[in-house]
Amino acid sequence: MFTKILIANRGEIAVRIMRACKELGIKTVAVYSSADQNAQHVRFADQAILLGDATPKESYLNADKLVAAALQTKADAIHPGYGFLSENASFALAVESADLTFIGPSADSIRAMGDKAESKIAMKKAGLPTIPGFEGTGRESSAELMRMAKEIGYPFLVKAAAGGGGKGMRVVNNESEFNEAIESARSEALNSFGDERLLIEKYLPNAHHIEFQIFGDKNGNLVHLFERECSVQRRHQKMIEETPSPILTPKLREEMGQAAVDAAKAVNYYNAGTIEFIVDPLRSTFYFLEMNTRLQVEHPITELVTGFDLVQWQIRIAAGEDFPFKQMDFHQRGHAIECRIYAEDPANGFLPSTGKLLQFIEPAGPGIRVDSGFATGSEVTHFYDPLLAKLIVHAENRAAAIQRMQTALREFIVHGVVTNIDFMQTVLAHPDFAQGKVTTSWVEENFKEWNAVEPSVECLIAAALAEIVLADSKPRSAVSNETDPFNPWKLANNFRVSDK
């Protein structure tokens, strides 16, 4: 087993991975940028190394500095988390060639699945259903692409083959949008990924996004850990995930689970990975979308319903342990939901909100898990992802899980940046969500104009009292505890710290 692991990430996921390390008795090394010197992940680690400037290229995306930091601290392995360099095959290779272990799949698997066009071709060969479309070489003329598109039919989606995160992606509804979409997708693909190859596929607007967690070791022991329904999205990014999916039948679940395992086997996959599918609920058909060759943001819901610690096992498999479980060892117990608490303003087109967290009070209670990388006083900067925390609940069934989430969201208090907490409540209370009818375009179709509520009388009074009550008592309480009515030292009773 490893003695020390460097976590090449920040925020909640870095803290999550460090927790797993601590449970396994492994020392942890955090890395950070100048914007993160007081961040939670830095405080949580046994050791912390400053990488450089806040710009990701100078810090969390700088492979050379990360490898150097691991060697300097005598770590034996690097966990990449998600995002940043987690799906970068050259980084995985650089880690291995420095005689360190990369906690994840092989560089070959990352490369095979990283390209949207190539992975689609490979998956077709492995017998998986793929979305009708056309994988280009990058040399097609617009006229050729137009002919292909006509065969597929409108609406269709143009995607960058090297893409990710919704970049270089366009929906084309009719011929008049064709040229503009192709040109802008091509230039965005070239600018963002240095690769102008495009992919065209049929656009399925009323589809569900359902993915399967897969896990395996280097000896080909490979299982799936069931699905995660991730259809509540904005800007092609997930907001709420749950498992089991409200729309999967046992038969479809089994078929998709088997397809996910086949897909992973086709690229000799090991460690944790996710196969994403698009499901057409009307026809009960599914298509391979892409594979994420890393730990997923929403992995906790799988951990809660299966009782399997994905991060601990990622580390154990990477250290050379065999995976002792078979498919039949896994069962779905109860229902889990995750809400991603983002620093963004739903009333301002979900655009980011930055600032200092004046209050950050997390909910607690039975069946409630909070994976967060922030605390009161933390700075939320514009350099990184807007994810503040993940609120995850587990209950015996879907209705109970929704209720538990609603209660937990009410207890989650974040002041200093605008969050999507109130918006989450709107979604959870919506009849479409209750009926499991939410598709990937649902948020955009239903909440074009969303406004926060007007302040109530109580709200105005509380804000006005802040002037009187809080402003007045704060400076004094900083000097002495005179104004603290609960100060045990001032109580006129027999309270003592110790009676011995």
Add this chain to the structure above:
Amino acid sequence: MKVTFDSQSLEINPSEGGYIAILNGKSVSIKIQRADALRGRMDLLIDGQRVNAHVSSEGAKRWVTINGQTLMLTKTSGAKRGVRHDHAGGLIAPMPGQVRSVAVGVGDVVKKGQTLLTMEAMKMEIRIQALKDGVVSTLPVQVRQTVERGQILIEIVDGLER
């Protein structure tokens, strides 16, 4: 004492171990049961109803959470509302972030819909496009500059009549 948040004013004054607030001509009685300055927590009785509130303040901003619902209010000078400047041809930052690229310079003729500059925050890129045809009159920002939400990025004036 009169306090104004955004466009709503209320009068709040001490009265018999509590406060009386007057809002839209109606008076409301307030008792403070507990207040914890450090955590910004107040337990109030408003006209006899229990209200638990979390409050934070930062400059003119007040963050209030009651019943799990959080609102941000801005304290204004009281007498008049904050007058918003009308930048008909100006474009303001829709979010805090960093200027990624600037495609035009002062004096350039621009067309409606043309991308003038791009901004990035939290891995998201947005394009700032001209709302009308015209000429760039001021460009107070530079590439890599950090801007706040609402800050003016560029101003366009009508071009010369032909």
